Amino acid sequence: MAEAPAPGGDLFSADPLRALATLEALVPVIEACRKCPLGHSRAHSVPGEGDATAGLVVVGEAPGATEDETGRPFVGRAGKLLDEILAAIGLRREQVFICNVLKCRPPGNRTPEPLEVAACSPYLHRQLELIGPRVILAMGLPAAHALLGGHAALGELRLKLHRYRGIPLIVTYHPAALLRNPHWKRPTWDDVRHARRIYDGASA
Numbered sequence: 001m002a003e004a005p006a007p008g009g010d011l012f013s014a015d016p017l018r019a020l021a022t023l024e025a026l027v028p029v030i031e032a033c034r035k036c037p038l039g040h041s042r043a044h045s046v047p048g049e050g051d052a053t054a055g056l057v058v059v060g061e062a063p064g065a066t067e068d069e070t071g072r073p074f075v076g077r078a079g080k081l082l083d084e085i086l087a088a089i090g091l092r093r094e095q096v097f098i099c100n101v102l103k104c105r106p107p108g109n110r111t112p113e114p115l116e117v118a119a120c121s122p123y124l125h126r127q128l129e130l131i132g133p134r135v136i137l138a139m140g141l142p143a144a145h146a147l148l149g150g151h152a153a154l155g156e157l158r159l160k161l162h163r164y165r166g167i168p169l170i171v172t173y174h175p176a177a178l179l180r181n182p183h184w185k186r187p188t189w190d191d192v193r194h195a196r197r198i199y200d201g202a203s204a
């Protein structure tokens, strides 16, 4: 079992996000954020949405074009597939919390830059701290690396139970990757069923 370090856990630096006591309080801060260049190219920030007390949090990579237009996470084709994945384990979108590592769209949907991830991750860490889920589903490598650190390949990270600050974390494919590679749907099904067992209170 792999235990993640506490990212950004500097004892000697005051974290202003800790003063924000709810997910709602984070939204205007994210909307006003210009900590990285994406804050100047986005149409809308995409903080995330769902149940503030969710037992399952889904973390993806970054908003795409439709997310940028709407300000909502996981909409469009990948979002529809995520809805189907959640439905397959008996959950509706409203019952979980869905967000991304980056809250603003990288131009052309390029891979997030390390500096962007470093600038934006404190929002994700605070969201997870406020929600306190029973299990985290990291979809895609950027989400896994942002939460666990390291540079391992997705194939090495799947099928293992990780922990993010003590919370069980499962790594699986991003729905957008499943649209390109349908043969990954079966292993994704295995991963989300694992997450569902933890969600249900099975021993992690």
Ligand code: SF4
Pocket (backbone or CB within 6 Å): 030, 033, 034, 035, 036, 037, 038, 039, 040, 045, 102, 103, 104, 105, 116, 119, 120
């Ligand atoms: S991506 Fe994150 S750090 Fe960059 S401007 Fe948007 S909210 Fe701020």
